[in-house]
Amino acid sequence: MPWPQTYDPMGSLALSTLLASLPVVVLLGTLAVLRWPAHLAALAGLGAALAIAIVPFGMPAPMALASAAYGALYGLLPIGWIVLNVIFLYRLTEERGLFGVLRHSITTVTDDRRLQLLVVAFCFGAFFEGAAGFGTPVAVTGAILIGLGFSPLAASGLSLIANTAPVAYGALGTPIIALQSVTGLDLLELSGMVGRQLPFFSLIVPFWLVWAYAGWRRMLEVWPAVLVAGVGFAVPQWLVSNYHGPWLVDVVASVVSLGLVSLFLRVWRPKRTDTGSEPAAAAPGVAGAGAAVQTAAPVADSRLVWRAWTPWIILSVVVFVWGLPATKAWLDSLSVIRMPVPFLHQAVLRTPPVVAEAHAESAIYAINWLSATGSGIFLAAILAGLVMGCSVRMMARTYWQTLKLVRLSLLTISAMMAVGFTTRYSGLDATLGLAFAQAGFFYPFFGTMLGWLGVALTGSDTSSNVLFGSLQKITAEQLGLNPVLMAAANSSGGVMGKMVDAQSIVVASTATRWYGHEGDILRYVFVHSLVLACLVGVLVMLQAYVAPFTTLVR
Helix, strand or coil: CCEECCCCCCCCHHHHHHHHHHHHHHHHHHHHHCCCCHHHHHHHHHHHHHHHHHCCCCCCHHHHHHHHHHHHHHHHHHHHHHHHHHHHHHHHHHHCCCHHHHHHHHHHHCCCHHHHHHHHHHHHHHHHHHHCCCCHHHHHHHHHHHHCCCCHHHHHHHHHHHCCCCHHHHHHHHHHHHHHHHHCCCHHHHHHHHCCCHHHHHHHHHHHHHHHHHCHHHHHCCHHHHHHHHHHHHHHHHHHHHHCCCCCHHHHHHHHHHHHHHHHHHHCCCCCCCCCCCCCCCCCCCCCHHHHHHCCCCCCCHHHHHHHHHHHHHHHHHHHHHHCHHHHHHHHHHHCEEEECCCCCCCEEECCCCCCCCEEECCEEEECCCCCHHHHHHHHHHHHHHHCCCCHHHHHHHHHHHHHHCHHHHHHHHHHHHHHHHHHHHCHHHHHHHHHHHHHHHHHHHHHHHHHHHHHHHCCHHHHHHHHHHHHHHHHHHHCCCHHHHHHHHHHHHHHHCCCCHHHHHHHHHHCCCCCCHHHHHHHHHHHHHHHHHHHHHHHHHHHHCCCHHHHCC
Protein backbone atom coordinates (compact mmCIF):
# COMPACT_ATOMS: atom_id res chain seq x y z
CA MET A 1 0.00 0.00 0.00
CA PRO A 2 1.68 3.29 -1.07
CA TRP A 3 2.29 5.94 1.55
CA PRO A 4 0.40 9.16 0.62
CA GLN A 5 2.34 12.39 1.00
CA THR A 6 0.82 14.97 3.29
CA TYR A 7 1.58 18.61 2.68
CA ASP A 8 0.17 20.20 5.83
CA PRO A 9 0.81 17.78 8.69
CA MET A 10 0.57 20.51 11.34
CA GLY A 11 -2.85 21.77 10.25
CA SER A 12 -1.27 25.16 9.53
CA LEU A 13 0.38 25.78 6.19
CA ALA A 14 2.64 28.42 7.73
CA LEU A 15 3.94 26.06 10.43
CA SER A 16 4.23 23.14 8.02
CA THR A 17 6.16 25.37 5.61
CA LEU A 18 8.49 26.44 8.43
CA LEU A 19 9.23 22.80 9.25
CA ALA A 20 9.71 21.91 5.58
CA SER A 21 12.27 24.70 5.20
CA LEU A 22 14.44 23.55 8.12
CA PRO A 23 16.72 21.23 6.10
CA VAL A 24 17.54 24.12 3.74
CA VAL A 25 18.06 26.51 6.67
CA VAL A 26 20.38 24.03 8.39
CA LEU A 27 22.33 23.32 5.21
CA LEU A 28 22.82 26.93 4.14
CA GLY A 29 23.16 28.25 7.69
CA THR A 30 25.97 25.88 8.66
CA LEU A 31 27.66 26.45 5.32
CA ALA A 32 27.43 30.24 4.97
CA VAL A 33 27.01 31.49 8.55
CA LEU A 34 28.80 28.95 10.76
CA ARG A 35 31.31 28.23 7.98
CA TRP A 36 31.33 24.49 8.48
CA PRO A 37 33.14 22.39 5.89
CA ALA A 38 30.78 21.58 3.04
CA HIS A 39 30.64 17.85 3.73
CA LEU A 40 29.69 18.43 7.38
CA ALA A 41 27.08 21.04 6.41
CA ALA A 42 25.60 18.63 3.88
CA LEU A 43 25.44 15.82 6.43
CA ALA A 44 23.77 18.17 8.93
CA GLY A 45 21.20 19.16 6.31
CA LEU A 46 20.60 15.49 5.54
CA GLY A 47 20.06 14.72 9.22
CA ALA A 48 17.51 17.56 9.44
CA ALA A 49 15.74 16.38 6.27
CA LEU A 50 15.43 12.81 7.57
CA ALA A 51 14.18 13.97 10.98
CA ILE A 52 11.51 16.29 9.52
CA ALA A 53 10.44 13.73 6.92
CA ILE A 54 10.02 10.92 9.44
CA VAL A 55 8.55 12.70 12.48
CA PRO A 56 6.16 15.55 11.57
CA PHE A 57 5.57 14.50 7.95
CA GLY A 58 5.11 10.84 8.85
CA MET A 59 7.25 9.23 6.17
CA PRO A 60 8.13 5.64 7.10
CA ALA A 61 11.78 5.48 8.16
CA PRO A 62 12.77 2.79 5.61
CA MET A 63 11.36 4.97 2.81
CA ALA A 64 13.18 8.05 4.08
CA LEU A 65 16.49 6.22 4.32
CA ALA A 66 15.96 4.68 0.89
CA SER A 67 15.32 8.12 -0.64
CA ALA A 68 18.54 9.43 0.95
CA ALA A 69 20.50 6.44 -0.39
CA TYR A 70 18.97 6.96 -3.84
CA GLY A 71 20.08 10.59 -3.83
CA ALA A 72 23.57 9.70 -2.60
CA LEU A 73 24.03 7.19 -5.42
CA TYR A 74 22.78 9.75 -7.95
CA GLY A 75 25.32 12.17 -6.54
CA LEU A 76 28.11 9.74 -7.41
CA LEU A 77 26.74 8.71 -10.80
CA PRO A 78 26.22 10.83 -12.86
CA ILE A 79 27.25 14.02 -10.99
CA GLY A 80 30.43 13.02 -9.15
CA TRP A 81 31.60 10.95 -12.11
CA ILE A 82 31.62 14.14 -14.23
CA VAL A 83 33.60 16.15 -11.68
CA LEU A 84 36.18 13.41 -11.12
CA ASN A 85 36.97 12.99 -14.81
CA VAL A 86 37.04 16.71 -15.68
CA ILE A 87 39.59 17.28 -12.91
CA PHE A 88 41.51 14.23 -14.15
CA LEU A 89 41.79 15.75 -17.64
CA TYR A 90 42.81 19.11 -16.19
CA ARG A 91 45.57 17.51 -14.10
CA LEU A 92 46.88 15.59 -17.12
CA THR A 93 47.28 18.84 -19.05
CA GLU A 94 49.09 20.31 -16.06
CA GLU A 95 51.38 17.29 -15.80
CA ARG A 96 52.38 17.67 -19.45
CA GLY A 97 52.95 21.41 -19.09
CA LEU A 98 50.29 22.23 -21.69
CA PHE A 99 47.89 24.18 -19.53
CA GLY A 100 50.30 27.10 -19.45
CA VAL A 101 50.42 27.02 -23.24
CA LEU A 102 46.63 27.03 -23.43
CA ARG A 103 46.50 29.93 -20.99
CA HIS A 104 48.99 31.85 -23.13
CA SER A 105 47.04 31.09 -26.31
CA ILE A 106 43.92 32.63 -24.80
CA THR A 107 45.90 35.76 -24.02
CA THR A 108 46.79 36.01 -27.72
CA VAL A 109 43.06 36.42 -28.43
CA THR A 110 42.89 38.99 -25.64
CA ASP A 111 45.09 39.67 -22.64
CA ASP A 112 42.30 41.63 -20.99
CA ARG A 113 40.95 39.72 -17.99
CA ARG A 114 37.40 41.00 -18.53
CA LEU A 115 37.31 39.68 -22.07
CA GLN A 116 38.97 36.40 -21.11
CA LEU A 117 36.20 35.97 -18.59
CA LEU A 118 33.63 36.65 -21.28
CA VAL A 119 35.14 34.14 -23.72
CA VAL A 120 35.81 31.34 -21.23
CA ALA A 121 33.01 31.54 -18.65
CA PHE A 122 30.13 32.79 -20.80
CA CYS A 123 30.78 31.56 -24.37
CA PHE A 124 32.85 28.42 -23.79
CA GLY A 125 30.87 27.49 -20.67
CA ALA A 126 27.57 27.77 -22.52
CA PHE A 127 28.75 25.18 -25.05
CA PHE A 128 29.47 22.66 -22.29
CA GLU A 129 26.13 23.42 -20.66
CA GLY A 130 24.35 22.76 -23.94
CA ALA A 131 26.29 19.60 -24.68
CA ALA A 132 26.47 18.01 -21.23
CA GLY A 133 25.11 20.10 -18.34
CA PHE A 134 25.14 18.58 -14.85
CA GLY A 135 28.12 20.54 -13.53
CA THR A 136 30.38 20.13 -16.57
CA PRO A 137 30.58 23.85 -17.54
CA VAL A 138 31.43 25.03 -14.04
CA ALA A 139 34.09 22.33 -13.64
CA VAL A 140 35.74 23.13 -16.99
CA THR A 141 35.58 26.94 -16.88
CA GLY A 142 36.54 27.12 -13.22
CA ALA A 143 39.70 25.14 -13.93
CA ILE A 144 40.57 27.29 -16.95
CA LEU A 145 39.98 30.58 -15.10
CA ILE A 146 42.27 29.45 -12.28
CA GLY A 147 44.90 28.69 -14.93
CA LEU A 148 44.45 32.19 -16.36
CA GLY A 149 45.28 33.72 -12.99
CA PHE A 150 41.86 34.48 -11.50
CA SER A 151 41.64 34.07 -7.75
CA PRO A 152 39.86 30.93 -6.51
CA LEU A 153 36.89 32.96 -5.29
CA ALA A 154 36.56 34.87 -8.57
CA ALA A 155 37.02 31.74 -10.70
CA SER A 156 34.39 29.87 -8.69
CA GLY A 157 31.83 32.62 -8.31
CA LEU A 158 32.10 34.00 -11.83
CA SER A 159 31.80 30.54 -13.38
CA LEU A 160 28.56 30.12 -11.44
CA ILE A 161 27.19 33.51 -12.51
CA ALA A 162 28.01 32.79 -16.16
CA ASN A 163 26.31 29.39 -16.03
CA THR A 164 22.76 30.76 -15.89
CA ALA A 165 21.22 31.87 -19.17
CA PRO A 166 22.06 28.58 -20.96
CA VAL A 167 20.79 26.26 -18.18
CA ALA A 168 17.16 25.86 -19.32
CA TYR A 169 18.35 24.28 -22.57
CA GLY A 170 21.25 22.36 -21.02
CA ALA A 171 22.20 18.81 -21.92
CA LEU A 172 20.54 19.10 -25.35
CA GLY A 173 17.26 20.47 -24.02
CA THR A 174 16.77 17.98 -21.19
CA PRO A 175 15.06 20.43 -18.73
CA ILE A 176 12.42 21.45 -21.31
CA ILE A 177 11.84 17.85 -22.36
CA ALA A 178 11.36 16.87 -18.70
CA LEU A 179 8.98 19.81 -18.20
CA GLN A 180 6.86 18.65 -21.12
CA SER A 181 6.74 15.11 -19.75
CA VAL A 182 5.20 16.15 -16.41
CA THR A 183 2.87 18.88 -17.71
CA GLY A 184 1.61 17.36 -20.95
CA LEU A 185 2.00 20.76 -22.62
CA ASP A 186 3.32 21.09 -26.15
CA LEU A 187 7.13 20.78 -26.27
CA LEU A 188 7.64 23.46 -28.92
CA GLU A 189 5.33 25.89 -27.09
CA LEU A 190 7.34 25.42 -23.89
CA SER A 191 10.62 25.78 -25.76
CA GLY A 192 9.39 28.95 -27.48
CA MET A 193 8.05 30.50 -24.28
CA VAL A 194 11.34 30.02 -22.44
CA GLY A 195 12.97 31.40 -25.59
CA ARG A 196 10.94 34.58 -25.18
CA GLN A 197 12.08 34.99 -21.58
CA LEU A 198 15.75 34.04 -21.34
CA PRO A 199 17.14 36.05 -24.29
CA PHE A 200 16.57 39.22 -22.23
CA PHE A 201 18.91 37.71 -19.64
CA SER A 202 21.33 36.40 -22.22
CA LEU A 203 21.87 40.11 -22.94
CA ILE A 204 22.05 41.06 -19.27
CA VAL A 205 24.23 38.25 -17.88
CA PRO A 206 27.44 39.07 -19.83
CA PHE A 207 27.28 42.67 -18.59
CA TRP A 208 26.43 41.43 -15.08
CA LEU A 209 29.34 38.98 -15.19
CA VAL A 210 31.95 41.57 -16.12
CA TRP A 211 30.46 44.08 -13.68
CA ALA A 212 30.64 41.51 -10.84
CA TYR A 213 34.32 41.03 -11.58
CA ALA A 214 35.54 44.49 -12.55
CA GLY A 215 32.99 47.03 -11.38
CA TRP A 216 30.72 49.36 -13.33
CA ARG A 217 33.29 51.73 -14.83
CA ARG A 218 35.69 49.01 -15.98
CA MET A 219 32.76 47.09 -17.41
CA LEU A 220 31.78 50.12 -19.52
CA GLU A 221 35.29 50.15 -21.02
CA VAL A 222 34.58 46.84 -22.77
CA TRP A 223 30.84 47.19 -23.38
CA PRO A 224 31.06 46.73 -27.19
CA ALA A 225 32.56 43.25 -26.84
CA VAL A 226 30.12 42.37 -24.06
CA LEU A 227 27.23 43.46 -26.24
CA VAL A 228 28.52 41.34 -29.14
CA ALA A 229 28.68 38.30 -26.84
CA GLY A 230 25.18 38.91 -25.49
CA VAL A 231 23.50 39.60 -28.82
CA GLY A 232 25.43 36.75 -30.42
CA PHE A 233 23.93 34.40 -27.86
CA ALA A 234 20.46 35.89 -27.37
CA VAL A 235 19.39 36.08 -31.02
CA PRO A 236 20.25 32.44 -31.89
CA GLN A 237 18.73 31.37 -28.57
CA TRP A 238 15.45 33.01 -29.52
CA LEU A 239 15.47 31.78 -33.11
CA VAL A 240 16.39 28.16 -32.44
CA SER A 241 14.09 27.77 -29.40
CA ASN A 242 11.09 29.22 -31.25
CA TYR A 243 11.57 27.77 -34.71
CA HIS A 244 13.41 24.50 -34.14
CA GLY A 245 13.05 23.24 -30.59
CA PRO A 246 15.03 22.87 -27.35
CA TRP A 247 17.68 20.42 -28.46
CA LEU A 248 20.45 22.53 -30.02
CA VAL A 249 19.70 25.97 -28.57
CA ASP A 250 22.80 26.32 -26.39
CA VAL A 251 25.17 24.61 -28.79
CA VAL A 252 24.24 26.90 -31.70
CA ALA A 253 24.04 30.05 -29.58
CA SER A 254 27.38 29.45 -27.84
CA VAL A 255 29.23 28.73 -31.09
CA VAL A 256 27.78 31.86 -32.73
CA SER A 257 28.60 34.00 -29.69
CA LEU A 258 32.15 32.66 -29.39
CA GLY A 259 32.77 33.12 -33.11
CA LEU A 260 31.45 36.68 -33.17
CA VAL A 261 33.45 37.73 -30.11
CA SER A 262 36.65 36.21 -31.52
CA LEU A 263 36.17 38.02 -34.84
CA PHE A 264 35.24 41.28 -33.12
CA LEU A 265 38.37 41.21 -30.96
CA ARG A 266 40.50 41.07 -34.12
CA VAL A 267 39.35 44.56 -35.05
CA TRP A 268 38.62 46.13 -31.66
CA ARG A 269 40.57 46.52 -28.44
CA PRO A 270 39.67 48.41 -25.26
CA LYS A 271 41.58 51.63 -24.66
CA ARG A 272 42.86 50.32 -21.36
CA THR A 273 43.86 46.69 -20.90
CA ASP A 274 42.98 45.03 -17.60
CA THR A 275 45.63 42.42 -16.88
CA GLY A 276 44.34 41.83 -13.36
CA SER A 277 45.45 43.29 -10.08
CA GLU A 278 44.59 40.40 -7.76
CA PRO A 279 47.24 37.87 -6.68
CA ALA A 280 46.96 34.85 -8.88
CA ALA A 281 46.07 31.98 -6.63
CA ALA A 282 47.93 31.82 -3.35
CA ALA A 283 44.79 31.31 -1.30
CA PRO A 284 44.32 28.98 1.67
CA GLY A 285 43.57 25.46 0.59
CA VAL A 286 44.82 25.86 -2.97
CA ALA A 287 47.90 23.69 -2.82
CA GLY A 288 50.32 24.38 -5.62
CA ALA A 289 47.98 26.56 -7.63
CA GLY A 290 49.90 29.77 -7.07
CA ALA A 291 53.04 28.38 -8.63
CA ALA A 292 51.14 27.09 -11.61
CA VAL A 293 49.53 30.45 -12.26
CA GLN A 294 52.51 32.63 -11.64
CA THR A 295 54.75 30.74 -14.06
CA ALA A 296 55.68 32.94 -16.98
CA ALA A 297 53.61 32.30 -20.05
CA PRO A 298 55.55 30.18 -22.49
CA VAL A 299 56.33 31.38 -25.95
CA ALA A 300 54.56 28.78 -28.07
CA ASP A 301 54.55 28.05 -31.76
CA SER A 302 51.34 27.17 -33.53
CA ARG A 303 51.93 23.42 -33.27
CA LEU A 304 52.35 23.60 -29.50
CA VAL A 305 49.22 25.75 -29.21
CA TRP A 306 47.23 23.18 -31.19
CA ARG A 307 48.63 20.46 -28.95
CA ALA A 308 47.53 22.40 -25.86
CA TRP A 309 44.01 22.88 -27.22
CA THR A 310 43.69 19.31 -28.49
CA PRO A 311 42.55 17.82 -25.11
CA TRP A 312 39.76 20.38 -24.87
CA ILE A 313 38.75 19.93 -28.50
CA ILE A 314 38.62 16.18 -27.93
CA LEU A 315 36.54 16.79 -24.81
CA SER A 316 34.11 19.08 -26.67
CA VAL A 317 33.61 16.64 -29.55
CA VAL A 318 33.24 13.55 -27.38
CA VAL A 319 30.86 15.22 -24.92
CA PHE A 320 28.70 16.56 -27.75
CA VAL A 321 28.48 13.18 -29.46
CA TRP A 322 27.90 11.47 -26.11
CA GLY A 323 24.95 13.78 -25.44
CA LEU A 324 23.11 13.08 -28.69
CA PRO A 325 19.86 11.18 -28.03
CA ALA A 326 20.75 8.51 -30.59
CA THR A 327 24.16 7.94 -28.99
CA LYS A 328 22.68 7.75 -25.50
CA ALA A 329 20.00 5.31 -26.62
CA TRP A 330 22.57 3.07 -28.30
CA LEU A 331 24.93 3.08 -25.31
CA ASP A 332 22.03 2.44 -22.93
CA SER A 333 21.01 -0.56 -25.01
CA LEU A 334 24.49 -2.00 -24.41
CA SER A 335 24.99 -1.35 -20.74
CA VAL A 336 22.26 0.29 -18.68
CA ILE A 337 21.06 -1.50 -15.56
CA ARG A 338 17.81 -0.27 -14.02
CA MET A 339 17.27 -1.09 -10.36
CA PRO A 340 14.01 -0.30 -8.52
CA VAL A 341 14.97 1.28 -5.20
CA PRO A 342 13.83 -1.02 -2.36
CA PHE A 343 11.17 0.46 -0.01
CA LEU A 344 10.77 3.46 -2.33
CA HIS A 345 9.81 2.54 -5.91
CA GLN A 346 6.03 2.98 -6.36
CA ALA A 347 5.74 3.27 -2.56
CA VAL A 348 5.19 7.05 -2.33
CA LEU A 349 1.89 8.53 -3.48
CA ARG A 350 2.00 12.09 -4.84
CA THR A 351 -1.42 13.62 -4.24
CA PRO A 352 -3.47 16.68 -5.30
CA PRO A 353 -3.19 19.65 -5.41
CA VAL A 354 0.43 19.12 -6.33
CA VAL A 355 -0.63 16.83 -9.18
CA ALA A 356 -3.95 16.61 -10.99
CA GLU A 357 -4.45 12.95 -10.04
CA ALA A 358 -2.74 10.93 -7.34
CA HIS A 359 -0.01 8.68 -8.65
CA ALA A 360 2.78 6.56 -7.22
CA GLU A 361 6.27 7.97 -7.65
CA SER A 362 8.80 5.83 -9.47
CA ALA A 363 12.29 5.39 -8.02
CA ILE A 364 14.51 3.51 -10.44
CA TYR A 365 18.25 3.98 -10.22
CA ALA A 366 19.79 3.69 -13.66
CA ILE A 367 23.40 2.50 -13.66
CA ASN A 368 24.16 3.97 -17.06
CA TRP A 369 27.92 3.74 -16.65
CA LEU A 370 28.52 3.74 -20.40
CA SER A 371 26.14 6.49 -21.55
CA ALA A 372 26.79 8.79 -18.57
CA THR A 373 28.40 12.11 -19.52
CA GLY A 374 31.24 11.39 -17.11
CA SER A 375 32.11 8.27 -19.10
CA GLY A 376 32.42 10.36 -22.24
CA ILE A 377 34.69 12.76 -20.34
CA PHE A 378 36.75 9.81 -19.07
CA LEU A 379 37.19 8.51 -22.62
CA ALA A 380 38.12 12.01 -23.79
CA ALA A 381 40.70 12.27 -21.01
CA ILE A 382 42.27 8.91 -21.95
CA LEU A 383 42.38 9.86 -25.64
CA ALA A 384 43.82 13.27 -24.78
CA GLY A 385 46.38 11.64 -22.49
CA LEU A 386 47.56 9.37 -25.28
CA VAL A 387 47.76 12.31 -27.70
CA MET A 388 49.78 14.26 -25.13
CA GLY A 389 52.21 11.34 -24.78
CA CYS A 390 51.16 10.20 -21.30
CA SER A 391 52.04 6.62 -20.39
CA VAL A 392 49.39 4.31 -18.99
CA ARG A 393 51.27 4.25 -15.69
CA MET A 394 51.34 8.04 -15.51
CA MET A 395 47.60 8.28 -16.24
CA ALA A 396 46.83 5.66 -13.57
CA ARG A 397 48.94 7.55 -11.03
CA THR A 398 47.29 10.86 -11.91
CA TYR A 399 43.83 9.34 -11.67
CA TRP A 400 44.55 7.97 -8.20
CA GLN A 401 45.87 11.35 -7.11
CA THR A 402 42.74 13.02 -8.53
CA LEU A 403 40.49 10.60 -6.67
CA LYS A 404 42.22 11.42 -3.40
CA LEU A 405 42.00 15.12 -4.22
CA VAL A 406 38.22 15.15 -4.75
CA ARG A 407 37.12 12.52 -2.21
CA LEU A 408 35.53 15.00 0.18
CA SER A 409 33.86 16.77 -2.72
CA LEU A 410 32.32 13.48 -3.86
CA LEU A 411 31.06 12.88 -0.31
CA THR A 412 29.60 16.39 -0.25
CA ILE A 413 27.85 16.03 -3.60
CA SER A 414 26.34 12.71 -2.51
CA ALA A 415 25.09 14.19 0.75
CA MET A 416 23.66 17.24 -1.04
CA MET A 417 21.75 15.06 -3.49
CA ALA A 418 20.54 12.90 -0.60
CA VAL A 419 18.99 16.02 0.95
CA GLY A 420 17.28 16.88 -2.35
CA PHE A 421 15.87 13.40 -2.89
CA THR A 422 14.66 13.15 0.71
CA THR A 423 12.78 16.44 0.47
CA ARG A 424 11.26 15.34 -2.84
CA TYR A 425 9.96 11.92 -1.80
CA SER A 426 8.80 13.09 1.63
CA GLY A 427 6.81 15.99 0.14
CA LEU A 428 8.76 18.77 1.87
CA ASP A 429 9.40 20.39 -1.49
CA ALA A 430 5.70 20.32 -2.36
CA THR A 431 4.83 22.01 0.94
CA LEU A 432 7.18 24.85 0.07
CA GLY A 433 5.68 25.00 -3.41
CA LEU A 434 2.11 25.21 -2.10
CA ALA A 435 3.14 28.13 0.11
CA PHE A 436 4.31 29.99 -3.01
CA ALA A 437 1.03 29.12 -4.74
CA GLN A 438 -0.93 31.22 -2.23
CA ALA A 439 0.30 34.42 -3.86
CA GLY A 440 -2.81 35.06 -6.00
CA PHE A 441 -2.33 38.04 -8.34
CA PHE A 442 1.41 37.97 -7.62
CA TYR A 443 1.72 34.31 -8.50
CA PRO A 444 3.63 34.94 -11.78
CA PHE A 445 6.41 36.48 -9.67
CA PHE A 446 6.36 33.92 -6.87
CA GLY A 447 5.85 31.02 -9.27
CA THR A 448 9.07 32.08 -10.95
CA MET A 449 10.78 32.19 -7.57
CA LEU A 450 9.47 28.67 -6.96
CA GLY A 451 11.56 27.53 -9.93
CA TRP A 452 14.55 29.31 -8.39
CA LEU A 453 13.94 27.52 -5.09
CA GLY A 454 13.59 24.18 -6.86
CA VAL A 455 16.99 24.43 -8.50
CA ALA A 456 18.57 25.76 -5.31
CA LEU A 457 17.24 22.66 -3.52
CA THR A 458 17.91 19.99 -6.15
CA GLY A 459 20.85 21.40 -8.10
CA SER A 460 19.11 20.80 -11.41
CA ASP A 461 16.69 22.73 -13.61
CA THR A 462 15.50 19.35 -14.87
CA SER A 463 14.71 18.16 -11.35
CA SER A 464 12.99 21.44 -10.48
CA ASN A 465 10.80 21.13 -13.57
CA VAL A 466 9.88 17.56 -12.65
CA LEU A 467 9.08 18.58 -9.08
CA PHE A 468 7.07 21.73 -9.71
CA GLY A 469 6.03 21.64 -13.36
CA SER A 470 2.66 20.03 -12.69
CA LEU A 471 1.99 22.36 -9.74
CA GLN A 472 2.75 25.38 -11.93
CA LYS A 473 0.29 24.20 -14.58
CA ILE A 474 -2.48 23.43 -12.08
CA THR A 475 -2.10 26.72 -10.20
CA ALA A 476 -1.99 28.74 -13.43
CA GLU A 477 -5.23 27.16 -14.64
CA GLN A 478 -6.91 27.86 -11.28
CA LEU A 479 -5.85 31.53 -11.44
CA GLY A 480 -6.74 31.99 -15.12
CA LEU A 481 -3.13 32.36 -16.21
CA ASN A 482 -1.49 30.80 -19.25
CA PRO A 483 -0.16 27.39 -18.08
CA VAL A 484 2.60 27.45 -20.70
CA LEU A 485 3.79 30.79 -19.33
CA MET A 486 4.04 29.53 -15.76
CA ALA A 487 5.56 26.19 -16.65
CA ALA A 488 8.20 28.04 -18.67
CA ALA A 489 8.70 30.51 -15.80
CA ASN A 490 9.59 27.57 -13.55
CA SER A 491 12.49 26.73 -15.86
CA SER A 492 13.54 30.34 -16.55
CA GLY A 493 13.46 31.29 -12.88
CA GLY A 494 15.27 28.08 -12.05
CA VAL A 495 18.36 28.96 -14.06
CA MET A 496 19.24 31.68 -11.55
CA GLY A 497 19.09 29.14 -8.73
CA LYS A 498 21.97 27.29 -10.37
CA MET A 499 24.37 29.78 -8.79
CA VAL A 500 23.44 28.87 -5.23
CA ASP A 501 22.69 25.17 -5.36
CA ALA A 502 25.11 23.33 -3.13
CA GLN A 503 26.07 20.80 -5.80
CA SER A 504 27.30 23.51 -8.20
CA ILE A 505 29.17 25.30 -5.42
CA VAL A 506 30.99 22.10 -4.50
CA VAL A 507 31.84 21.47 -8.16
CA ALA A 508 33.22 25.02 -8.38
CA SER A 509 35.31 24.67 -5.22
CA THR A 510 36.68 21.35 -6.48
CA ALA A 511 37.55 22.68 -9.94
CA THR A 512 39.38 25.66 -8.43
CA ARG A 513 40.93 23.64 -5.58
CA TRP A 514 39.41 25.96 -3.00
CA TYR A 515 38.24 23.20 -0.70
CA GLY A 516 36.61 24.25 2.55
CA HIS A 517 35.56 27.68 1.25
CA GLU A 518 32.15 26.75 -0.11
CA GLY A 519 30.51 29.19 2.30
CA ASP A 520 32.58 32.03 0.87
CA ILE A 521 31.47 31.11 -2.64
CA LEU A 522 27.83 30.99 -1.54
CA ARG A 523 28.05 34.45 0.00
CA TYR A 524 29.75 35.76 -3.16
CA VAL A 525 26.95 34.63 -5.50
CA PHE A 526 23.83 34.69 -3.34
CA VAL A 527 22.74 38.30 -3.91
CA HIS A 528 23.47 38.01 -7.64
CA SER A 529 21.31 34.89 -7.80
CA LEU A 530 18.41 36.37 -5.85
CA VAL A 531 18.34 39.70 -7.70
CA LEU A 532 18.49 38.08 -11.14
CA ALA A 533 15.73 35.63 -10.16
CA CYS A 534 13.58 38.55 -9.04
CA LEU A 535 14.17 40.24 -12.39
CA VAL A 536 12.96 37.10 -14.16
CA GLY A 537 9.90 37.19 -11.89
CA VAL A 538 9.22 40.80 -12.87
CA LEU A 539 9.45 39.90 -16.55
CA VAL A 540 6.97 37.05 -16.10
CA MET A 541 4.60 39.41 -14.26
CA LEU A 542 4.80 41.80 -17.21
CA GLN A 543 4.19 38.95 -19.65
CA ALA A 544 1.14 37.90 -17.65
CA TYR A 545 -0.54 41.30 -17.27
CA VAL A 546 1.10 44.23 -19.10
CA ALA A 547 1.08 45.10 -22.80
CA PRO A 548 3.18 44.95 -24.94
CA PHE A 549 4.87 42.14 -22.98
CA THR A 550 1.67 40.10 -23.16
CA THR A 551 2.27 39.78 -26.90
CA LEU A 552 5.21 37.53 -26.01
CA VAL A 553 2.67 35.03 -24.66
CA ARG A 554 0.87 33.32 -27.50
